[in-house]
Amino acid sequence: MIFQSTRMTWNIRVRFSLAFCILLMSAFAITAQNKPKEETKKFNENCLKCHGQSKYKYVNPESGAEVTKRMYLETIINRNEFYDSNHKTFKCTDCHSEDYDTFPHPGRLRMEAKYACIDCHGGDEAYAKFKFEQIETEFQASVHSTKHSDDFNCWMCHNPHTYKINARSEEKIKDIVAYDNAICLNCHADITKYQMLTDKVNPNILKTHAWLPNQALHFKNVRCIECHARTNDSILVAHNIQPKAKAVHRCVECHSTNSILMASLYKYKVQEGRSKAGFYNGVIMNEGYVIGANRNYYLGLISLIMFGCVITGILIHGSLRIIKRKK
Amino acid sequence: MSGKIYLYPVWVRLWHGLNAILIILLILSGVSMQYTDPANPFIRFDIAVKMHNISGIILSVNYIVFILGTFMTPNGKYYKIAMKGLTQRLIKQFTYYTFGIFKHEKPPFPISKDSKFNPLQQFTYVGAMFVLVPIVIITGWALLYPELVLTKIMGGSGLKFNDFIHVIIGFFVSFFMFVHIYFCTIGATFISNFRSMVTGFHESH
Ligand code: HEM
Numbered sequence: 143m144i145f146q147s148t149r150m151t152w153n154i155r156v157r158f159s160l161a162f163c164i165l166l167m168s169a170f171a172i173t174a175q176n177k178p179k180e181e182t183k184k185f186n187e188n189c190l191k192c193h194g195q196s197k198y199k200y201v202n203p204e205s206g207a208e209v210t211k212r213m214y215l216e217t218i219i220n221r222n223e224f225y226d227s228n229h230k231t232f233k234c235t236d237c238h239s240e241d242y243d244t245f246p247h248p249g250r251l252r253m254e255a256k257y258a259c260i261d262c263h264g265g266d267e268a269y270a271k272f273k274f275e276q277i278e279t280e281f282q283a284s285v286h287s288t289k290h291s292d293d294f295n296c297w298m299c300h301n302p303h304t305y306k307i308n309a310r311s312e313e314k315i316k317d318i319v320a321y322d323n324a325i326c327l328n329c330h331a332d333i334t335k336y337q338m339l340t341d342k343v344n345p346n347i348l349k350t351h352a353w354l355p356n357q358a359l360h361f362k363n364v365r366c367i368e369c370h371a372r373t374n375d376s377i378l379v380a381h382n383i384q385p386k387a388k389a390v391h392r393c394v395e396c397h398s399t400n401s402i403l404m405a406s407l408y409k410y411k412v413q414e415g416r417s418k419a420g421f422y423n424g425v426i427m428n429e430g431y432v433i434g435a436n437r438n439y440y441l442g443l444i445s446l447i448m449f450g451c452v453i454t455g456i457l458i459h460g461s462l463r464i465i466k467r468k469k
Numbered sequence: 470m471s472g473k474i475y476l477y478p479v480w481v482r483l484w485h486g487l488n489a490i491l492i493i494l495l496i497l498s499g500v501s502m503q504y505t506d507p508a509n510p511f512i513r514f515d516i517a518v519k520m521h522n523i524s525g526i527i528l529s530v531n532y533i534v535f536i537l538g539t540f541m542t543p544n545g546k547y548y549k550i551a552m553k554g555l556t557q558r559l560i561k562q563f564t565y566y567t568f569g570i571f572k573h574e575k576p577p578f579p580i581s582k583d584s585k586f587n588p589l590q591q592f593t594y595v596g597a598m599f600v601l602v603p604i605v606i607i608t609g610w611a612l613l614y615p616e617l618v619l620t621k622i623m624g625g626s627g628l629k630f631n632d633f634i635h636v637i638i639g640f641f642v643s644f645f646m647f648v649h650i651y652f653c654t655i656g657a658t659f660i661s662n663f664r665s666m667v668t669g670f671h672e673s674h
Contacts (some may be wrong), residue, residue, distance in 0.1 A: 355518060393514040397502070441633075442504075443641050452644050456651045459566075463655075466571040 178230050186242060189234045193219045204420055223304040237302065259296045273377045280374060280381040290339050301327050309379055319365050322379075328368045350386075364396070368403060476585045480538050482666060489646075494524040497641050503636060523608045532606060547585050548595055558588040560646065570655070579669055583636040590652070597645045601638055608635035615645050 192198035198213050222309040224230065235242065239254050263274040275332050281287050284293045317391035327347070329336045336344040354360050369390035390396075474481050479486075498521040501512040511657045514522065539545040561577050566589070569577070578587040584596060656662035657672040 355515075390478070393518070397514050443635070448644065452647055456647065460651070460654075462571055466573075 178225055178281060180406065182231065182233050185224070186234050190219065190221060192245070193217060222428045227304050227306045228301070229305075256297070259300070274344050276374075276377055277379075277381050280377070281461065284371075284383040285385050286383055293339055298329075319363060322365045322367065323361060333338075364403070368396070473672055475584055475664060475669055476580070477669045478542070478544060480534070480542070480671060481544060484531060484534050484538065485666060488528070488535070491524045491528040491531065492642065492646060494520060494647070495528065496639075498524070499639055500537065509567065511653070525537070525613075529606050529610070532586075532602060539598075547591065549597075550591060552596055555588070555592075556635040559592060562587050562589040566655075575661065578606075580673060583672070593645065593649070597642065601642050603648070604638045605635060605642060608632075608638070609636075 145220045187194075192200075192213060196215075196218060197210055199208055199209070199210050202209050229237075231349075239251050240289045241248055241251055244247060260274055260278050263272070264350050265275075281296065286298075308318045312318045312321070328346050329339075330344065335342045336342075348357065350363075351357055367380055367383070370383050370386075372384055372388075374380045374382065498512055498517040498563070501517045502514065502521065511517075539548055558578070565574065565577050576587065578584065580587075584591075608631050612635060653662040653666075654660070656665075661672045
């Protein structure tokens with residue numbers, strides 16, 4: 143992000159450029175393997191021996207005694223999730239300063255500037271399909287960014303230590319929905335996280351969506367962004383979260399044959415399902431039944447034919463009765 | 470045999486009237502939801518959902534009235550199908566409707582105080598009231614409380630299966646209704662059976 147890079151000191155810039163080149167080079171090596179190297183894992187244990195669980199130990203240099211302390215939840219990194227994430231091949235110090243190897247960590251590191259996604263992914267052919275630049279522009283136009291400028295950055299939704307692409311790789315729509323909605327609910331259902339960014343009282347999500355029937359079912363089957371982000375055909379995950387007044391309110395936007403669901407995630411998945419099953423919206427059908435949206439073509443046809451037969455039968459019988467009636 | 474027999478007690482007439490209105494509302498809202506089109510909705514989707522849910526709930530209560538009435542009043546005897554010779558009787562009634570009626574033959578099973586339905590009527594009424602309608606009611610409630618539905622049935626989505634059954638059997642109920650209304654025009658006169666359902670008295674030929 144521009145804001146952050148202008149804040150970087152010269153020193154950091156040099157280091158950043160170096161790191162960036164190394165990263166780019168290693169990225170090619172990595173894509174060949176795409177598995178964390180053993181030595182990387184071993185190196186990361188230098189950090190994870192403290193940050194990997196809820197307690198850590200250090201030797202008090204003055205008394206020489208070993209002290210056990212609690213590691214706060216926010217600074218704990220789950221090894222399994224980290225080594226399953228997009229950035230699993232990274233050393234902690236690829237993103238963090240090498241000076242973190244000392245404990246207590248030097249106070250000035252608190253001011254350490256963090257990379258933004260675009261610093262590494264911008265203009266990189268290997269990630270062209272993700273369209274980072276376009277996502278960046280969309281995000282800048284979203285409520286989150288316009289209301290909170292650079293306090294709100296990509297990392298807020300993309301946890302640096304756990305983020306893993308889902309929409310592109312997961313098979314089951316339900317799992318994608320669960321993953322994506324957890325991202326939003328992380329703040330919108332958690333007052334302390336929300337108030338990190340604003341003093342507003344977090345409006346209760348359940349109350350503000352009371353107009354939606356079967357709310358629990360909807361939240362399990364529809365992504366928040368389906369209603370809240372402006373759909374953009376050229377990127378897979380829309381990032382332009384709109385003010386609440388612009389949110390989708392009309393049921394038929396989804397519950398119809400040309401459901402908006404078809405235009406987003408589902409569009410990406412739908413072709414195979416449709417050609418296989420002959421359903422208009424095959425994929426939605428696979429995962430659940432959106433009334434209206436997955437009208438079964440053959441079922442509709444058979445119903446119509448049967449209906450036609452019933453009516454014709456009645457008409458024929460009725461006409462015969464009239465023709466043959468007692469004079 | 471001519472004149473009037475009292476066949477439809479007050480509760481049957483009230484139950485039936487309410488039942489007919491509700492089923493019509495359910496069919497209209499159901500079809501509107503199934504074939505909804507955002508540009509020109511037949512009934513706006515959320516209204517259709519509410520309409521369908523409320524009518525369905527009242528229909529369930531009304532159905533309980535029907536069950537109680539059938540098992541606790543003498544009206545129930547008309548719904549007892551005698552299995553012996555059933556096929557022959559059904560065929561006989563069917564041939565009457567397909568041929569005899571046009572030759573102005575006498576109905577093979579005339580309406581009387583002891584049997585108010587002919588075999589085909591009895592068969593379809595029992596089928597509709599004790600098979601189709603209960604299935605639609607149960608699957609309908611399952612859609613209101615999806616968490617109660619088995620989520621997996623033979624590897625597929627239970628909710629989807631449930632919904633599928635609801636829609637299909639719902640269609641059958643609509644077919645029943647059309648055929649039913651048509652056959653009610655076969656009476657002493659075109660409208661005499663409908664009059665019976667209001668006054669309670671059956672008019673014979
Ligand atoms: C507007 C729609 C309807 C009209 C005009 C109508 C008309 C009639 C008439 C005239 C009768 C008396 C003739 C007879 O006993 O066969 C009757 C009886 C009956 N109808 Fe309907 N009907 C309608 C809808 C329905 C529906 C939707 C159902 C069930 C789902 C239904 C179930 C029955 C039953 C079970 C009887 C026999 C009642 C008894 O005497 O115990 N009807 N209907």
